[in-house]
Amino acid sequence: MEKPIPPDQKILDILLEALKDATMSSAYLLHLHERADDPAEKEILRQIRMTGLKHIRLFQSIHQQLTGEEAVIPDSTAFLTRKVSEDLSEEYAKTILSKLESAEYCRKIYFGFASAEIRDILFEIITDEQNMAIQFNYLYSRFAR
Numbered sequence: 001m002e003k004p005i006p007p008d009q010k011i012l013d014i015l016l017e018a019l020k021d022a023t024m025s026s027a028y029l030l031h032l033h034e035r036a037d038d039p040a041e042k043e044i045l046r047q048i049r050m051t052g053l054k055h056i057r058l059f060q061s062i063h064q065q066l067t068g069e070e071a072v073i074p075d076s077t078a079f080l081t082r083k084v085s086e087d088l089s090e091e092y093a094k095t096i097l098s099k100l101e102s103a104e105y106c107r108k109i110y111f112g113f114a115s116a117e118i119r120d121i122l123f124e125i126i127t128d129e130q131n132m133a134i135q136f137n138y139l140y141s142r143f144a145r
Helices: 009-035 039-067 076-081 088-110 116-143
Strands: none
Touching: 009 039, 009 088, 039 116, 088 116
């Protein structure tokens, strides 16, 4: 195994915050999936959640490369205390902005690394987040009630 890159504590804190956000997002997406009625809507939400789970694995991989240790996955039960609207289209509208904010947050992390390998991983996450915002925009426009 290669020797880990000595991490800057600030970058590690930001990375762990991104992992926490990805974990909470995954719980939220599961909640939306369970509430959706339309099969096409459910499938889109399932695909988005699978992408979110990939992000958790990618953030863990970056953490492993930096520290040589596995990142502790945060408990997503805190999500359950968040008020979620009964109107899914309202949630879709909020999530569009949330996904764009996530892309911007990852962009800030991206500029903190010189490693092309880590930057490539972060670029993948950024473009995925932008794509998820597009998918939520579609859900909002199709299922707005």
